[in-house]
Amino acid sequence: MIIILRLFKKLRSLFFKRHTSDREIENFIKKHGSLTPKRFSYTQVKRMICSFREKLGEGGFGAVYKGKLPDGTLVAVKLLNASKGNGEEFVNEVASISRTSHVNIVTLVGFCFEGHKRALIYEYMSNGSLDRFINDENATMRSPRLGWNKLYQIAVGTARGLEYLHRGCSTRILHFDIKPQIILLDNDYCAKISDFGLSKLCLKRESIVSMLVGRGTIGYIAPEVFNRNFGDVSHKSDVYSYGMMLIEMIGGGKRVNAEADQSSEMYFADQVYQFIEEGYDQGFYCHLMEEDKETEKKMAFVGVWCIQTDPKQRPSMRRVIEMLEGSAEALQIPPKPYLFSPRRSPT
Numbered sequence: 001m002i003i004i005l006r007l008f009k010k011l012r013s014l015f016f017k018r019h020t021s022d023r024e025i026e027n028f029i030k031k032h033g034s035l036t037p038k039r040f041s042y043t044q045v046k047r048m049i050c051s052f053r054e055k056l057g058e059g060g061f062g063a064v065y066k067g068k069l070p071d072g073t074l075v076a077v078k079l080l081n082a083s084k085g086n087g088e089e090f091v092n093e094v095a096s097i098s099r100t101s102h103v104n105i106v107t108l109v110g111f112c113f114e115g116h117k118r119a120l121i122y123e124y125m126s127n128g129s130l131d132r133f134i135n136d137e138n139a140t141m142r143s144p145r146l147g148w149n150k151l152y153q154i155a156v157g158t159a160r161g162l163e164y165l166h167r168g169c170s171t172r173i174l175h176f177d178i179k180p181q182i183i184l185l186d187n188d189y190c191a192k193i194s195d196f197g198l199s200k201l202c203l204k205r206e207s208i209v210s211m212l213v214g215r216g217t218i219g220y221i222a223p224e225v226f227n228r229n230f231g232d233v234s235h236k237s238d239v240y241s242y243g244m245m246l247i248e249m250i251g252g253g254k255r256v257n258a259e260a261d262q263s264s265e266m267y268f269a270d271q272v273y274q275f276i277e278e279g280y281d282q283g284f285y286c287h288l289m290e291e292d293k294e295t296e297k298k299m300a301f302v303g304v305w306c307i308q309t310d311p312k313q314r315p316s317m318r319r320v321i322e323m324l325e326g327s328a329e330a331l332q333i334p335p336k337p338y339l340f341s342p343r344r345s346p347t
């Protein structure tokens with residue numbers, strides 16, 4: 001009897017929690033009225049994705065399907081899994097992206113919120129996400145799979161998108177989950193930052209780590225976020241993740257053994273620092289043309305500056321862009337960072 005009573009209480013509390021959160025979302029949509037993107041019904045969403053015909057991928061919060069709007073525009077539809085999250089990520093995503101308009105930020109075309117049916121509808125990125133192109137065995141000794149020019153453009157584009165989020169748009173937005181999986185590439189390989197579920201509009205900083213750990217792929221968590229030094233958490237935590245991503249972008253194609261798989265970005269960061277100490281005459285790739293060598297060197301130096309343990313030593317995203325666009329000769333040698341990685345072992 002006691003057990004049944006407890007079960008009843010639990011079910012009742014779950015029921016009310018769910019409804020409160022639904023009401024909160026409805027209130028949010030009403031409050032932000034003109035700012036929120038177009039709202040679609042679930043029937044419209046199903047029609048859009050031709051009843052789940054083409055799956056593009058799967059993240060921690062649900063599957064993504066290719067779809068088409070009635071006017072023929074291609075879209076990617078993320079169907080949020082009802083059992084994951086409590087609506088906070090959904091609200092963050094809609095609230096953050098609707099405040100942005102930038103060539104390096106993915107456009108949220110619309111959303112669906114109908115009881116427990118929730119979906120986010122984005123512009124379609126035909127080249128998928130950056131992670132497909134790094135950690136790639138097809139990279140040659142001379143070049144990563146995408147080639148140096150595209151890789152550099154993606155690095156600069158992502159930096160511009162982040163700088164815009166930090167300084168340029170109406171509300172300062174901290175993303176908190178920069179990693180290759182969320183950098184989407186359009187037809188011309190122009191980088192677009194996506195996935196704003198953990199962004200700063202989620203005001204409860206304490207929940208960031210548990211939300212990160214609960215996701216499908218854990219990104220590069222800055223030490224101050226992981227250690228819950230919330231006094232230090234700022235836009236510099238995005239800079240840390242960006243730096244780790246840069247390092248993995250240049251080193252990713254050169255995975256040399258199974259051991260490196262354990263924590264590849266740490267392995268690459270160590271290697272990069274060794275190259276820097278040796279004067280960077282030789283990096284991950286052999287026989288590079290002078291121009292490509294300069295690109296690799298710049299990305300390496302900037303990457304290591306960004307992953308400095310002390311957030312104050314990391315550059316702002318504006319400075320990152322300046323460093324990437326300037327000459328490699330002008331770059332100062334960064335101090336050796338204490339290498340930290342909860343990525344593969346998020347306990």
Ligand SMILES: Nc1ncnc2c1ncn2[C@@H]1O[C@H](COP(=O)(O)OP(=O)(O)OP(=O)(O)O)[C@@H](O)[C@H]1O
Pocket residue numbers: 056057058059060061062063064075076078106122123124125126128129181182184194195215216217
């Ligand atoms: N706008 C889009 N256009 C094309 N493909 C997309 C788009 N959005 C997502 N995808 C594809 O769907 C996959 C899953 O995306 P999703 O954002 O759900 O997960 P994730 O970022 O990999 O993981 P998580 O959300 O758990 O951090 C991506 O890796 C990408 O291949």
